[in-house]
Amino acid sequence: MGNDLFSAEVLNETWEIMCNDMPLALWETFYVTVAATFFAIVIGLPLGVLLVVGEKDGILPIPKPVMGFLNVLINVLRSVPFLILMILVFPLTRLIVGTIVGTTASIVPLVIAAFPFVARLVESSLREVNPNIIEAAQSMGASPLQIIVKVMIPESVPSLISNFTIAVTTVLGYTAMSGIIGGGGLGKIAINYGYYRYKYLVMLVAVVILVLLVQLFQSVGTKLAKATDKRLKSGK
């Protein structure tokens, strides 16, 4: 079985599986990726902001123990391998979604894995903002909240978009893994057909589609980042 990768029989069978399962799998992967990244940003963005403004000489210093806790939490979550994290968060997944299997359930571990990463990305984006511009805003009587909302975030939009693109593609990679714990999508197809049933061609096609998805997200992200960057002088 499956010794000839490209025989007519295999091609036919693969085509059939593709037609039946691929549209749903593609949609599931897309939905899980976007939803997980969205929630990761919802949690990670404010956290990243805190990491920058909460520093000792930041614009809104936070007590040192709190900052220390945030940093440790982020580092710990980032160092747990995703495969293990998925299993560790089962109780939380059950609490939030009601079940631990299925496509929607796989969003929970993805968010847990991605938000600390997003927080670090946001932190690095915000650190790129010219501190003199922040000082100028202070000299105009801006409050810390105004500086965050009107200066730091808008000024780093291009960099934030670039970094969120990295986050999306990373999450996309993780979704493939969630096939193991019953999450849907391209990962499930690759594992179920390719790994468990030796249909290597199906696995190969699923991987190629994943690669194309990454390309798509990346090029859209890069274009958006460029379009929003008003520091560039191109296009007079």
Added chain:
Amino acid sequence: MIEIKNLSKTFSTADGTFQALKNVNISVSDGDIFGIIGMSGAGKSTLVRCINMLERPSEGSVVIDGVDVGTLGRRELRKLRRSVTMIFQGFNLLMQRTCLKNVCFPLELDGVGKKEAKKRALELLELVGLSDKANAYPSRLSGGQQQRVAIARALATNPKVLLCDEATSALDPKTTRSILSLIKDINEKLGITVIIITHQMSVIEEICSRVAILENGEVVEQGEVNQIFSSPKSEAAKHLVFPGEEENVAELQYGKRVLRVVFNDSESTETPLIAKLAAEKGIAANILYASTKSVGGKAFGCMLLSFPDGETAEGAKRYLSSHDGITVEEVVNNGK
């Protein structure tokens, strides 16, 4: 009226404490253009930041119109910063906002309505001569244009005081002059008090009426600009007023007597003194160096004369000092 009283600022660094400002006393009257000059590291930027409390003084106080700004709460301080605004060496515009939106920014912070803010911003862009750049992003503008936008932005909240932190240091001489004349215009038209921080004597000459010289965190001399130009007392002031090359010239004349003659009004600059010295006293002076510039609308001249011996030098000194508006001083000749 801005009064800086006994102001000191100490920074603690990894290698101990560093005193950036030592017992600074300065008072600036309303409507003045006041210059604070010093070499880099003299504490100028720290001093100007103490005025709007971007930097908290370690000791002493800053009193603006009778209000000790060090005692203000956060909210009151933010309000104060709308009436004491600032422009910077690096312009510090928001790069992701158009010029118009940059000028609107302080109004936005103040909660002014969008329409009203836009109207005011357009007026200000017109005042600084950049109406046509309203929708351009700062990256498309030259340094001088960016500084004009920054000035418009600083004026948006109708300030009483404008602080300029090395505002022209990043600009070429021609652009510097045009920015300075804009600042002077604003000072005259709107009656805004201006405090200028600079390391360039030319900036002080061009628009300041009073000046304080800062050296190692201390004010070593302050007063009317033309007074300091004509008779600088401190070493730092002399160094700033008389450019370094002058001393070098004097050093070449080892063994001779060198006098520095300063002319500080138009009458004395219009008299052919050296010719008269030769004709009336028979003393032939060798001119080593001479310059004339306009300081605060007054002609200001400086000359270095060398004489072969003490007798002629003394004679020249007596003769020249007898004229009004002329200061004569012997240059110490180290002769390396």
